Amino acid sequence: MINIDVNEKYFSKINSRERAIFEGAISMGALFHQFIGTPINSDSAESLEIAIKKSIELQPGIEKVEIAINKEKLNKKLSDFEYIGLSEDLLDVKIHSKIDDALAIVRMEFIKELNYPLMYIEDIIQK
Amino acid sequence: MINIDVNEKYFSKINSRERAIFEGAISMGALFHQFIGTPINSDSAESLEIAIKKSIELQPGIEKVEIAINKEKLNKKLSDFEYIGLSEDLLDVKIHSKIDDALAIVRMEFIKELNYPLMYIEDIIQK
Amino acid sequence: MINIDVNEKYFSKINSRERAIFEGAISMGALFHQFIGTPINSDSAESLEIAIKKSIELQPGIEKVEIAINKEKLNKKLSDFEYIGLSEDLLDVKIHSKIDDALAIVRMEFIKELNYPLMYIEDIIQK
Amino acid sequence: MINIDVNEKYFSKINSRERAIFEGAISMGALFHQFIGTPINSDSAESLEIAIKKSIELQPGIEKVEIAINKEKLNKKLSDFEYIGLSEDLLDVKIHSKIDDALAIVRMEFIKELNYPLMYIEDIIQK
Known part of the structure; x- marks a missing residue:
């Protein structure tokens, strides 16, 4: 449990909206760098999606x-060994991060014009 | 498919027994370094086991x-946030690697006396 | 270059202070999950510190x-093979993230009482 | 130190040539899955090469x-943010693995015709 002492001692400089952004961003960076490179094909993709979800x-x-995970794109990228390492252009992720009354939705998607898996704040809601 | 050209061009210097050892060892090194650090608790452990299995x-x-994944040990190591990063002492893995008539069983287990997750050949069978 | 279109299109919902928090947090999550498990001993530690710094x-x-990387602690944890995988309790990291006039200092350190490598905002400065 | 007990207890089923293949293959799998995804550009590439070498x-x-790391190819693949995650097509690696009188040279290079970063035995020498 995130107890009150931790909040007071380590998070007193930011408000709940900023903390929601903070935690969502950490988890998106974690997700990307933990799982990129994992061997995958369209048959194994669902089990990896579930494990990533439960983990993060x-x-x-x-x-x-x-x-x-974009299975259509994945199938087009397959190596002669019938799988590939999970790559950034196959991922579309939304992380809902909630601290008290603030909900941040952090998104990662590959933006072709930037040639980059951009992480950004899709929405942020104060309830 | 591992086609015949690949075998001739790249694996002519080793026999099927050596190739089974080679492929099993690659996959064990891959497994360890891909998944160590993944957030885990006893509820998420099974989904990670399945994803690792399907991936490798x-x-x-x-x-x-x-x-x-040793859930008992995992529960004893939990952080105050009720999960940990997957650590080497929690893993016991057997990889069966087969090339033609040779089957290698590569094992990884944490050896307390060595303070080390040892990878070794548990068995090797010529059929 | 982070160009103006990206800022307008993807970051219009948050201010520069929030964006500094966001980017610093992504990079801390990335750092942790990319490098945990890397083989290390006290001789190789400096090269890894440099590579991590330049990468992030x-x-x-x-x-x-x-x-x-805490070399004293590292030396006490060595396996019989004279190295270990980089573990969370050895790391102390500060990431300075700056967007326009806002500077966030994101910290990660292992907190013994939590048994956890806590990531938090050490300071945030509006210039 | 790899002491004699380990060798007797865990590696009695294979000879030195097979053990050299085994250890080289583990390390190649480890290298790939530890470092793929690491943020990199041509300025940071050398520090990463050094850290990978010292680590493995x-x-x-x-x-x-x-x-x-192929810097020319890297420069052609750069994102708008002027770096990318280390990808399999940029790597060319040789690992020299030696057990007693047997030396295995394990190679990884991206084979365009296979669309795959193939790991194979480049040479194996009994001295």
Whole structure:
């Protein structure tokens, strides 16, 4: 449990909205760098999606992880060995991070014009 | 498919027994360094075991992966945030690697006396 | 270059202070999950510190990374093979993330009482 | 130190040539899955090459690691943020693994025709 002492001692300089952003961003950076490179094909993709979701939802403040691996694109990229390492252009992820009354939705998607898996704040809601 | 050209061009210097050892060892090194650090608790452990198994079984020559994450030990190591990063002392893995008539069983287990997650050949069978 | 279109299109919902927090947090999550498990001993530690620093300083908004791997603790944890995988209790990291006039200092250190490598905002400065 | 008990207890089923293959293959799998995804550009590439070399040379039986990250290709792949995650097509690696009188040279290079970073035995020498 994130207890009150931790909040007071380590998070007194930021408000709940900023903390929601903070925790969502940590988890997105974690997700990317933990799982990129994992051997995958379209048959194994769902089991990896489930494991990633369950894993990242354990992190502080994370309420929900939605993840989609693009199987169509994956099939087009297959090596002669019929799998590839998970690559950044296959991932579309939303992480819902909630601290008190603030909900941040952090998104990662590959932006072709930037040639880059951009992480950004898709929405942020104060309830 | 591992086609004949690959075998002739790249694996002519070793026999099937050596190739089974080679492929099993690659996959064990891969498994360890891909998944160590993944957030985990006893509720998420099974989904990670499944994803690891399905992922590593895609690699060349791998017939079967048996993996057990020690949940009892995991529960004893939990942080105050009720999860930890997957650590080497929690893993017991057998990878069955088969090339033609040679089957290698590569094992990884944490050896307390060595303070080390040792990878070794548990058995090797010529059929 | 982070160009103006990206800022307008993807970061219009947050201010520069929040964006500094966001980018610093992504990079801390990235650092942890990319490098945990890397084989290390006290002789190789400095080269790893340098590579981590140079790598993470490439990420958006990151001005400076300060990283210290605890060599004394590392030496006490060595396996019989005279190295270990980089573990969370050995790391102390500060990431300086700057967006416009806002500077966030994101810290990670292992907190013994929590049995956890806590990531938090050490300071945040509006210039 | 790899002491005699370990050898007798865990490696009695294979000879020195097979053990050299085994250890070299583990280290190649480890290298790939530890470092793929690391933020990199042509300025940071050398520091990463050094860190990878020093890290993998710590593993059992590894005598020498030669690694080249293709900077020309890297520069052509850069994102708008002026770096990318280390990808499999940029790596060319030779690992020299030596057990007693047997030396295995394990190679990884990206084979365009296979669309795959193939790991194979480049040479194996009994001295």
